[in-house]
Amino acid sequence: MNAPAKTEEFAVKIPDGVYAETVLDVEHYTDRLFRFRMTRPAGFRFRSGEFAMIGLMVGDKPIYRAYSVASPAWDEELEFFSIKVPDGPLTSHLQKIQPGDIVLMRKKPTGTLVLDALTPGKRLYMFSTGTGIAPFASLIRDPETYEKFDEVILTHTCREVAELKYGFDLMEEIRNHEFLAEIVGDKLKHYPTVTREEFWHKGRITDLITSGKLFTDLGVPPLDPETDRGMICGSSDMLKDTKALLEKAGLTEGANSKPAEFVIERAFVG
Numbered sequence: 001m002n003a004p005a006k007t008e009e010f011a012v013k014i015p016d017g018v019y020a021e022t023v024l025d026v027e028h029y030t031d032r033l034f035r036f037r038m039t040r041p042a043g044f045r046f047r048s049g050e051f052a053m054i055g056l057m058v059g060d061k062p063i064y065r066a067y068s069v070a071s072p073a074w075d076e077e078l079e080f081f082s083i084k085v086p087d088g089p090l091t092s093h094l095q096k097i098q099p100g101d102i103v104l105m106r107k108k109p110t111g112t113l114v115l116d117a118l119t120p121g122k123r124l125y126m127f128s129t130g131t132g133i134a135p136f137a138s139l140i141r142d143p144e145t146y147e148k149f150d151e152v153i154l155t156h157t158c159r160e161v162a163e164l165k166y167g168f169d170l171m172e173e174i175r176n177h178e179f180l181a182e183i184v185g186d187k188l189k190h191y192p193t194v195t196r197e198e199f200w201h202k203g204r205i206t207d208l209i210t211s212g213k214l215f216t217d218l219g220v221p222p223l224d225p226e227t228d229r230g231m232i233c234g235s236s237d238m239l240k241d242t243k244a245l246l247e248k249a250g251l252t253e254g255a256n257s258k259p260a261e262f263v264i265e266r267a268f269v270g
């Protein structure tokens with residue numbers, strides 16, 4: 001059945017062959033960032049860290065964009081963390097959604113930021129900038145991550161302190177969660193940094209790796225392919241520069257078909 005969308009702006013028929021889900025909750029952080037939760041279709045299976053194509057009917061046409069699922073694979077709802085691009089074909093509309101509205105989702109998730117694409121290790125680094133934290137929001141809430149790794153380090157770099165709030169809220173949620181709190185214990189370390197304001201950790205993650213400050217601050221040894229695994233999600237430049245540093249430390253890039261020591265995914269195209 002094609003469910004009619006609720007608001008007038010989206011009041012058109014839903015295309016066949018896609019899920020049409022109901023928005024449950026929306027939280028705005030800044031004029032550039034928000035998060036929303038929506039119903040999860042019964043048949044929708046994904047691995048924590050994967051992305052799906054999310055869409056809205058705009059006029060009589062659906063517009064889809066890739067979105068990392070930010071909620072973990074066990075969650076009954078789906079969560080997404082989104083940018084607001086002022087004239088963006090999708091997000092200029094998506095940023096206006098309200099509980100009760102309909103969001104479209106294509107049926108097949110995919111992605112390389114999954115635990116299966118990494119060989120076993122001790123310490124897992126998740127390097128993110130901006131909305132690149134989204135796949136890691138999923139993985140840090142998945143018990144499997146802590147079965148596979150003794151230590152999980154999430155770095156999140158943004159321009160301004162206000163843009164870090166989603167990450168801080170995640171940490172708080174995990175600390176207070178009925179079963180995750182115990183599973184995660186002190187295995188998860190959060191390392192937020194900003195580049196354009198004063199803050200307790202300042203600078204680009206690549207500079208913090210190069211100088212060794214990241215490791216000193218965390219009290220861990222420098223990157224080591226024997227023990228350390230990495231996942232990177234950010235802009236094309238951030239991926240290129242961080243990847244080069246991991247390769248310099250002796251880690252090799254993996255994929256679903258060929259697990260290795262680190263994996264990467266672009267947080268957006270452009």
Ligand SMILES: Cc1cc2nc3c(=O)[nH]c(=O)nc-3n(C[C@H](O)[C@H](O)[C@H](O)COP(=O)(O)OP(=O)(O)OC[C@H]3O[C@@H](n4cnc5c(N)ncnc54)[C@H](O)[C@@H]3O)c2cc1C
Nearest residue numbers: 065066067068081082083088089090091131134267268270
């Ligand atoms: C694998 C993958 C996963 C993604 N996951 C997410 C996600 O979880 N959350 C999310 O908000 N976006 C994510 N994106 C980006 C998303 O697909 C869209 O680009 C974004 O929603 C903007 O859509 P738009 O149609 O409004 O503008 P678009 O026409 O898609 O983008 C316009 C311009 O805005 C900039 N831009 C787009 N997305 C971002 C972003 N996330 N951060 C900073 N600048 C951006 C780029 O310069 C881009 O050229 C992902 C992209 C890829 C490839």
